[in-house]
Amino acid sequence: MTKTFIIVAETADGFIAKNSAHPAVWTSKEDKRRFIDITKQAGVMVMGLNTFQTFPSPLKDRLHIVYSPDEDAEKNNIEGVVEYTNLSPAELIKSLEARGFSEIAICGGSTIYTMFIKSGLVDTMYLTTEPILFGVGMGIFKEDLDIKLELISLDKTEAGTIFTEYKIINN
Numbered sequence: 001m002t003k004t005f006i007i008v009a010e011t012a013d014g015f016i017a018k019n020s021a022h023p024a025v026w027t028s029k030e031d032k033r034r035f036i037d038i039t040k041q042a043g044v045m046v047m048g049l050n051t052f053q054t055f056p057s058p059l060k061d062r063l064h065i066v067y068s069p070d071e072d073a074e075k076n077n078i079e080g081v082v083e084y085t086n087l088s089p090a091e092l093i094k095s096l097e098a099r100g101f102s103e104i105a106i107c108g109g110s111t112i113y114t115m116f117i118k119s120g121l122v123d124t125m126y127l128t129t130e131p132i133l134f135g136v137g138m139g140i141f142k143e144d145l146d147i148k149l150e151l152i153s154l155d156k157t158e159a160g161t162i163f164t165e166y167k168i169i170n171n
């Protein structure tokens with residue numbers, strides 16, 4: 001059974017970015033290390049175009065699946081590195097399973113986190129909470145949800161970053 005998980009970093013006041021173009025440069029080095037370890041183990045990262053465009057270049061050793069509203073985006077595919085899609089979460093997960101992936105990292109932003117959590121196909125959330133405030137910005141999700149979680153683990157670094165892992169209880 002494929003493990004599909006959300007991986008996300010938030011501020012202590014619950015924001016993942018100040019706006020759609022804000023790169024995640026504010027997270028701790030421990031969070032960056034954890035992100036690399038977890039996403040490399042999965043081998044595939046699913047994200048929206050806005051998030052992909054905050055990266056200076058594709059990340060090493062991982063397939064990037066990028067949701068794009070441009071119907072012709074696939075012509076820019078770099079097979080195995082950056083591949084554009086507009087498949088539903090169920091169709092995408094099925095196609096990645098068929099390619100042999102057993103873990104799928106859902107890497108944001110709000111639009112993509114919301115689409116996947118609503119699909120009921122995400123089983124885990126890796127959440128980092130950084131000791132920083134933005135005051136205003138984008139939340140992890142942007143629609144009304146009512147989803148229960150089970151806390152699986154909780155760790156903190158000396159600098160005050162909190163790492164939690166939650167199981168998502170899908171009804």
Ligand SMILES: NC(=O)c1ccc[n+]([C@@H]2O[C@H](COP(=O)([O-])OP(=O)(O)OC[C@H]3O[C@@H](n4cnc5c(N)ncnc54)[C@H](OP(=O)(O)O)[C@@H]3O)[C@@H](O)[C@H]2O)c1
Pocket residue numbers: 007008009010015016017018019020021022023024047048049050051052054067068069070085086087107108109110111112113115138
């Ligand atoms: N702190 C963190 O852990 C973290 C992680 C990831 C991202 N972020 C931040 O989140 C922000 C971006 O979030 P966002 O919500 O603005 O954008 P996003 O989720 O990265 O991407 C949205 C894009 O995906 C497209 N899209 C969505 N569903 C689609 C579908 N079914 N088919 C085709 N295309 C689809 C949208 O098209 P439409 O325009 O047609 O809707 C839009 O172009 C950035 O600031 C980024 O740095 C933070």
